[in-house]
Amino acid sequence: MSEIARDRLPVVVIGAGPVGLAAAAHLLERGLEPLVLEAGGTAGAAVASWGHVRLFSPWRYDVDAAARRLLEPTGWTLPDPDALPTGRELVEDYLAPLAATEAISSRLRTGTRVLAVARDGADKTRSLGRERRAYRVRTVDAAGRVTDVLARSVIDASGTFSTSNPLGVSGLPAAGEADAAPFVTGPLPDVLGADRDRFAGRHTLVVGMGHSAANTLLSLVELSEATPGTTITWAIRGGSARRLFGGGTDDELPARGLLGTRLRGAVDAGRLRLLARVSIEQLVPGPESVQVLGTAKDEPLALDVHAVVNATGFRPDLDVLREVRLDLDPVVEAPSALAPLIDPNQHSCGTVPPHGEAVLSHPDDGFYLAGMKSYGRAPTFLLATGYEQVRSVAAALAGDRAAADVVELNLPATGVCSSDLALEADGDSAAGSCCGAAPAEPQLVTLGVGAPAGVGFATGVAHGRSGDGEG
Ligand SMILES: Cc1cc2nc3c(=O)[nH]c(=O)nc-3n(C[C@H](O)[C@H](O)[C@H](O)COP(=O)(O)OP(=O)(O)OC[C@H]3O[C@@H](n4cnc5c(N)ncnc54)[C@H](O)[C@@H]3O)c2cc1C
Numbered sequence: 079m080s081e082i083a084r085d086r087l088p089v090v091v092i093g094a095g096p097v098g099l100a101a102a103a104h105l106l107e108r109g110l111e112p113l114v115l116e117a118g119g120t121a122g123a124a125v126a127s128w129g130h131v132r133l134f135s136p137w138r139y140d141v142d143a144a145a146r147r148l149l150e151p152t153g154w155t156l157p158d159p160d161a162l163p164t165g166r167e168l169v170e171d172y173l174a175p176l177a178a179t180e181a182i183s184s185r186l187r188t189g190t191r192v193l194a195v196a197r198d199g200a201d202k203t204r205s206l207g208r209e210r211r212a213y214r215v216r217t218v219d220a221a222g223r224v225t226d227v228l229a230r231s232v233i234d235a236s237g238t239f240s241t242s243n244p245l246g247v248s249g250l251p252a253a254g255e256a257d258a259a260p261f262v263t264g265p266l267p268d269v270l271g272a273d274r275d276r277f278a279g280r281h282t283l284v285v286g287m288g289h290s291a292a293n294t295l296l297s298l299v300e301l302s303e304a305t306p307g308t309t310i311t312w313a314i315r316g317g318s319a320r321r322l323f324g325g326g327t328d329d330e331l332p333a334r335g336l337l338g339t340r341l342r343g344a345v346d347a348g349r350l351r352l353l354a355r356v357s358i359e360q361l362v363p364g365p366e367s368v369q370v371l372g373t374a375k376d377e378p379l380a381l382d383v384h385a386v387v388n389a390t391g392f393r394p395d396l397d398v399l400r401e402v403r404l405d406l407d408p409v410v411e412a413p414s415a416l417a418p419l420i421d422p423n424q425h426s427c428g429t430v431p432p433h434g435e436a437v438l439s440h441p442d443d444g445f446y447l448a449g450m451k452s453y454g455r456a457p458t459f460l461l462a463t464g465y466e467q468v469r470s471v472a473a474a475l476a477g478d479r480a481a482a483d484v485v486e487l488n489l490p491a492t493g494v495c496s497s498d499l500a501l502e503a504d505g506d507s508a509a510g511s512c513c514g515a516a517p518a519e520p521q522l523v524t525l526g527v528g529a530p531a532g533v534g535f536a537t538g539v540a541h542g543r544s545g546d547g548e549g
Pocket of ligand 1 (some may be wrong): 092093094095096097098115116117118121122123124125128131132133134135190191192193235236237238239240266398448449450451459460461462464
């Protein structure tokens, strides 16, 4: 395939989440043709799955600038900029209208899962003329039909929400974990809403020690007050939940303090049972319940539960990228140049410098990870950062190197972390929270968004966010 032909192909964007849709908006502004491939039935499918959870960033920082420019001519207006939307509101009041614009809807294929990405006509080992080759993106639709799409470039904004870390130790699934899948949920089931029946009057094991685990535990406690027989066990890999309990009423962030205080109160009052230094080795599913076998504080552990909530964090799905020449950091699985900027062992949100295309590139030109997935296993991602990434990538793809290199997201030196999601990693997990291991106590992040917004902001009040270093 000639170079000219490659340039005439669309830029495939994998995932119609907030960052994938923003990428499409920026590409359109640059005169490039996006094709957005979304596995879910609608745009924002991943966000919709945690729709009952409230974001910690207010509306003004949840909307991409190019997306806004697409939306406003349709009569859309930004919701109260200081209000904190739920995931559902983010979908209904922003992502769905954005996906419905003529410009995007005509370039969006929902129900289309990307199975693999490769250079057209060249496997990973073939170098000759590689840079002239298009990308071949293999997809499967809801009916199981497999179709290949050719692309000039690929922006993988498929997030990490569907690839939780396993329950087993050492980063590997416990024996029987796959067979027990019907009993295992993601980190943020809608305990008090749509998923209520699954937990009411039943015994649930919550695994993890991050913000998502805390939110789910408190919802289960609330459920147990209304429904007798609701039993809760909480397993953490570390020796103590002290850091999750936080500074109580002295905490500089009221929401975080409240969360920790409530959780500690629930544990102290015996509303839930906390097991420390837990290692899950085997899951044995039965007709109604699943047996969880392993150790707790080196003693044998055997629990019989109706549901297991896996709140141990996320990892990127790299299997689909097996044929792409990637340059990934061996620790966090983010682009190598980005990793040191976001590594939770070294950095908190507040010390993550702004970044654009220059740190997102890979040996295979024109391929980018963006959004949540670009952070690999690091839990420090913010939407504002993702919007800046795709603005810069679109500029680079359009050949506007200067615009690509002028990074517009401005993180001031003083702010640290974002909110009560800032919970530290459990035990010796490297995947720290938003504030990671850098500061002993997480603090408020203050972000400044440069042009066009040009204002600083603090993300102060928070509710759930998973993947925040939950071990
Ligand atoms: C509970 C929670 C609360 C959060 N709160 C905030 C907040 O307040 N502020 C903030 O800045 N950030 C927040 N985040 C972090 C982050 O901004 C969100 O996770 C955000 O949704 C990431 O956007 P994304 O577009 O990168 O990925 P996603 O929203 O995960 O979107 C990825 C899309 O790709 C699709 N997809 C996946 N695999 C494939 C495939 N193989 N083929 C095709 N499509 C695929 C998915 O269905 C999905 O629609 C929060 C995260 C969580 C989980």
